[in-house]
Amino acid sequence: MTPPKLTRAAFERHLPILQWSKTYTRDTFTSDAVAAVIVTIMLIPQSLAYALLAGLPAEMGLYASILPLVAYAIFGTSRALAVGPVAVVSLMTAAAIGNLGLTNPADYALAAITLAFISGMILTVMGVLRLGFLANFLSHPVIAGFITASGILIASSQLKHIIGVPAEGHTLIQIWGDLLANLTLMNPITLILGVTTLGFLFWVRKGLKPLLLWTGMKPRLADILAKAGPVAAVAATTLVVWFFDLENKGVAIVGTVPMGLPPLTAPSFDPDLWRQLFVSALLISIIGFVESVSVAQTLAAKKRQRIVLDQELVGLGTSNIAAAISGGYPVTGGFARSVVNFDAGSETPAAGAFTAIGILLAALLLTPLLFFLPKATLAATIIVAVLSLVDFSILKKSWGYSKVDFAAVAATVLLTLGLGVETGVSAGVVLSIALFLYKTSRPHVAEVGLVPDTQHFRNILRHKVQTNPELVTLRIDESLYFANARFLEDYIYNRIACDEPIKHVVLMCSAVNEIDMSALESLEAINERLRDLGISLHMSEVKGPVMDRLKRSHFLDDLTGQVYLSQYDAWRVLTGPRAVDSPAADD
Amino acid sequence: MTPPKLTRAAFERHLPILQWSKTYTRDTFTSDAVAAVIVTIMLIPQSLAYALLAGLPAEMGLYASILPLVAYAIFGTSRALAVGPVAVVSLMTAAAIGNLGLTNPADYALAAITLAFISGMILTVMGVLRLGFLANFLSHPVIAGFITASGILIASSQLKHIIGVPAEGHTLIQIWGDLLANLTLMNPITLILGVTTLGFLFWVRKGLKPLLLWTGMKPRLADILAKAGPVAAVAATTLVVWFFDLENKGVAIVGTVPMGLPPLTAPSFDPDLWRQLFVSALLISIIGFVESVSVAQTLAAKKRQRIVLDQELVGLGTSNIAAAISGGYPVTGGFARSVVNFDAGSETPAAGAFTAIGILLAALLLTPLLFFLPKATLAATIIVAVLSLVDFSILKKSWGYSKVDFAAVAATVLLTLGLGVETGVSAGVVLSIALFLYKTSRPHVAEVGLVPDTQHFRNILRHKVQTNPELVTLRIDESLYFANARFLEDYIYNRIACDEPIKHVVLMCSAVNEIDMSALESLEAINERLRDLGISLHMSEVKGPVMDRLKRSHFLDDLTGQVYLSQYDAWRVLTGPRAVDSPAADD
Numbered sequence A, B: 001m002t003p004p005k006l007t008r009a010a011f012e013r014h015l016p017i018l019q020w021s022k023t024y025t026r027d028t029f030t031s032d033a034v035a036a037v038i039v040t041i042m043l044i045p046q047s048l049a050y051a052l053l054a055g056l057p058a059e060m061g062l063y064a065s066i067l068p069l070v071a072y073a074i075f076g077t078s079r080a081l082a083v084g085p086v087a088v089v090s091l092m093t094a095a096a097i098g099n100l101g102l103t104n105p106a107d108y109a110l111a112a113i114t115l116a117f118i119s120g121m122i123l124t125v126m127g128v129l130r131l132g133f134l135a136n137f138l139s140h141p142v143i144a145g146f147i148t149a150s151g152i153l154i155a156s157s158q159l160k161h162i163i164g165v166p167a168e169g170h171t172l173i174q175i176w177g178d179l180l181a182n183l184t185l186m187n188p189i190t191l192i193l194g195v196t197t198l199g200f201l202f203w204v205r206k207g208l209k210p211l212l213l214w215t216g217m218k219p220r221l222a223d224i225l226a227k228a229g230p231v232a233a234v235a236a237t238t239l240v241v242w243f244f245d246l247e248n249k250g251v252a253i254v255g256t257v258p259m260g261l262p263p264l265t266a267p268s269f270d271p272d273l274w275r276q277l278f279v280s281a282l283l284i285s286i287i288g289f290v291e292s293v294s295v296a297q298t299l300a301a302k303k304r305q306r307i308v309l310d311q312e313l314v315g316l317g318t319s320n321i322a323a324a325i326s327g328g329y330p331v332t333g334g335f336a337r338s339v340v341n342f343d344a345g346s347e348t349p350a351a352g353a354f355t356a357i358g359i360l361l362a363a364l365l366l367t368p369l370l371f372f373l374p375k376a377t378l379a380a381t382i383i384v385a386v387l388s389l390v391d392f393s394i395l396k397k398s399w400g401y402s403k404v405d406f407a408a409v410a411a412t413v414l415l416t417l418g419l420g421v422e423t424g425v426s427a428g429v430v431l432s433i434a435l436f437l438y439k440t441s442r443p444h445v446a447e448v449g450l451v452p453d454t455q456h457f458r459n460i461l462r463h464k465v466q467t468n469p470e471l472v473t474l475r476i477d478e479s480l481y482f483a484n485a486r487f488l489e490d491y492i493y494n495r496i497a498c499d500e501p502i503k504h505v506v507l508m509c510s511a512v513n514e515i516d517m518s519a520l521e522s523l524e525a526i527n528e529r530l531r532d533l534g535i536s537l538h539m540s541e542v543k544g545p546v547m548d549r550l551k552r553s554h555f556l557d558d559l560t561g562q563v564y565l566s567q568y569d570a571w572r573v574l575t576g577p578r579a580v581d582s583p584a585a586d587d
Helices: A002-014 A017-023 A026-053 A058-063 A067-075 A087-098 A105-128 A132-137 A140-163 A172-181 A188-214 A219-227 A229-244 A271-302 A309-325 A335-343 A350-365 A375-387 A393-401 A403-419 A421-441 A485-496 A517-532 A544-551 A567-575 B002-014 B017-023 B026-053 B058-063 B067-075 B087-098 B105-128 B132-137 B140-163 B172-181 B188-214 B219-227 B229-244 B271-302 B309-325 B335-343 B350-365 B375-387 B393-401 B403-419 B421-441 B485-496 B517-532 B544-551 B567-575
Strands: A445-450 A457-459 A471-476 A504-508 A536-540 B445-450 B457-459 B471-476 B504-508 B536-540
Touching: A002 A017, A002 A309, A017 A067, A026 A058, A026 A087, A026 A140, A026 A219, A026 A229, A026 A335, A026 A350, A026 A375, A058 A350, A067 A309, A067 A350, A087 A105, A087 A140, A087 A271, A087 A375, A087 A421, A105 A132, A105 A271, A105 A309, A132 A271, A132 A309, A132 A421, A132 B421, A132 B485, A140 A172, A140 A188, A140 A271, A140 A375, A140 A393, A140 A403, A140 A421, A140 B517, A172 A403, A188 A219, A188 A229, A188 A375, A219 A229, A229 A375, A271 A309, A271 A335, A271 A421, A335 A350, A393 A403, A393 B517, A403 A421, A421 B132, A421 B421, A445 A485, A445 A567, A457 A471, A457 A567, A471 A485, A471 A567, A485 A504, A485 A517, A485 B132, A504 A567, A517 A536, A517 B140, A517 B393, A536 A567, B002 B017, B002 B309, B017 B067, B026 B058, B026 B087, B026 B140, B026 B219, B026 B229, B026 B335, B026 B350, B026 B375, B058 B350, B067 B309, B067 B350, B087 B105, B087 B140, B087 B271, B087 B375, B087 B421, B105 B132, B105 B271, B105 B309, B132 B271, B132 B309, B132 B421, B140 B172, B140 B188, B140 B271, B140 B375, B140 B393, B140 B403, B140 B421, B172 B403, B188 B219, B188 B229, B188 B375, B219 B229, B229 B375, B271 B309, B271 B335, B271 B421, B335 B350, B393 B403, B403 B421, B445 B485, B445 B567, B457 B471, B457 B567, B471 B485, B471 B567, B485 B504, B485 B517, B504 B567, B517 B536, B536 B567
Parallel strands: A471 A504, A504 A536, B471 B504, B504 B536
Antiparallel strands: A445 A457, A445 A471, B445 B457, B445 B471
């Protein structure tokens, strides 16, 4: 009865919930529930704040933190990842929809829902087609640069709420230009409220836990209290605004947040809107996926668990589709909340589902209390959260290690700040690939000689080696393919244009992992040219897969020389019994 | 007095005419002049025909064969290249301007002039910035596929003139759809004229020269007469149309061709037009450059001369700018005419300038004679010329050698035929790069062992080698960079998840030409993970440039194992005096 078994295994692979739910115990439940409570407390103000950052009504942040978490609990493979609205994706959502030039808030919300839906479809389809490896084309330094620049952009964009002036824009210059131009409109009460909250939150982050521990409190409790800082700030500032009637003194507040279950929504299927949003949705999908997978892999490694990339795509894809049908906007796995979830002891994705229940209760019961919540408080929450993302050390690190990586990081940072998130991250990816192609198109070629008393060959410029004037051995440090085929021809023709009595050229192919058709044609041309000059062309250390392919062409029949298994064999045969130049005689 | 000398050398490098003109003799002049006469005879009907193919008035073909040739003679480095309108670039010009939806012939001509100007600027700037290597990103198979598909498209597009029906379009389906739909409009006289000319030209190409040689004619003269076939066809069919008044029986003729010097023209500087034409101009520039350089290099190699890529860009760039200011359209070095030029004995670029004088005389004196020239004759000239470009053997060759190259060729051919030249060639380039990146993102990793009685290590799956159960040596057959960093992590984690008592993992880096920052971070993660499992990580045969870079990071300080100069050193140290598994005991 094989078919049913196969079906069962396939089901479990595509529905990870079937795996972990089998061993679910009361203990696991307790751990998950405690983690869920802590994450819920952290997530309520964050969800409201990120919706504000995305330019959406606050309740959409709550809705995006309910059904998507349930979807991820069913389809995701990470046991610690906490899904929901995150800073960078919220900023990208704002940029994507900002480009559309919409004025009606209902259209704006519909665009966000549609963006989540398209992004969900892209991620799910990529997962089904096993395209998870595409995320690898975002190099680590580009991601690091992008996250840092995004953090600066986000913090800057929230300053307007702290000082109470209008400011728009998706680039650093636009934002700061607006801020400075409108500085005279500053609202002093908002400023005091904002700066105080900001100071309080920074202190909670750095100073509260040590203080609580000093009073003798248990570390676990101290941790939870420190995480509750933003909730305390929300409660306190809401009370202050209500009590002193600050709304009528120019302090911007959240206002009416509808009470109740998330609404049932549907994305727009207007082809024009899809066309306009598609590239943005693709970028959001990839950035969201990469951010989420980095967190998930870091946490999984700590418990020797494995993340399945293609299934993660499905998990995040269904989360975004869930967001689209329940009034949310694009979501992904968040760094800070996942770490909190992990530290709080969550053991299975069920913790995410329990968090969803917590946020649902908040949406059902707490929203009237949010009416007087000042926007400055939410902005302060965001600023404190994103400044921890800003880390310029990647610039210094990459400068020291590799100028190419540095160029990619610097371009990503500058273009993200100067031209916005979408241009920045696209340029980072394109530049990384272009620089890689450029490097491989001008490969390192080393002329090698024999290290005395070994069978080993190294660069004549770096090591004391034996050489022979009739034999030139070139080690090509790159696969041979269309982009560097002509370079190799030029290199060899230049090398043999000398007064030495060269009789043999050996191409040492230990680093040649591939010879494509363009390169094969170049090798044929080189072989022919050398034949005309009375020089034989040999090859050594050709790898199995490369040799298999060469055997399928006419090249080996026409080759004037031989293919040697090892460079040492080539050396022995071609230098023969005659004396070779000792290292001292090297020129 | 160094500065003047420097200036002189720089002048000569950028103005190759200063080099060859110094040794110009009467003999060289005679050779060049004879070659010029032959090329002129060949170029007159071709210039008219290709202008027709580009959708332009016939005289623009003549104008494009005058000043551009002079510019190339001054700035170009090839001594045999014949510049002018060519088939593929004419087709691409038709496609580029066809997209604009222009109806007024004057606008159409202005767009062609502007296209030549933009293309000239692109080529010249690329030359000055030394970007000639960019042409290498067009792989040989993609070019071969593109040229073959273009040949089919061009021949198909000319059939309408042969059978005398209207037909438009830039894809095979559009062209043949139009041809078949309009078949009832066929003009029998045009058909007879066209098919007869086509048959005559094919016979001239294949059968005339052997016949002349059989009569005892000297080979040189037989060759020239065979090349004059199209001119004979032009003269004969023009006379037939005039004599039998076929114009009034529905045979399409060239009509009035203005007599005189090429006009002084200027490109449009309308930013909208530039934006619309820019991508087309870029594609035309690159395709034209690649086609031209391939011919030039082939011919230069026969005489041991060298082509300077970056100076060639300047040569072709100034030729196109010259075309734009003298009523022409985009030009490049043509294959057939350059071979004729070479075979006819041209020795310097002056032959091109003399050809220009020949075409100028034709424009001044012969244009009234072209009034009754039937378009069918020009179409037949084009069909015979381009069918020699069609060569499907590249499909078979690449299928046998490499499926990846085959995929790139097949996509280029199908997309060129199905969606037009611009989509086809762009897809070919993008696909070549994407497939290369995909291959490098999943590198070949071989587990290697010692070949007995040598110091050489090969794949345990392909060779009888010695291994040791405590030591796993992995040879990574690719540079390590962002696209494959995660792949390596996964590969190693999977390899060590077994029951063997592994104590050492050695990464043999003879094929690793680069370790970028992303890969460095992956190596750090692997080192840490292996340390937790009590396994040391070693490296061997790390190349000089890679080692230099690793020394600039903290990686070597944290590495749990050693870096060995050769894999044999690693083997000796790590297996120690204990016995190793003999090949027979391999599992």
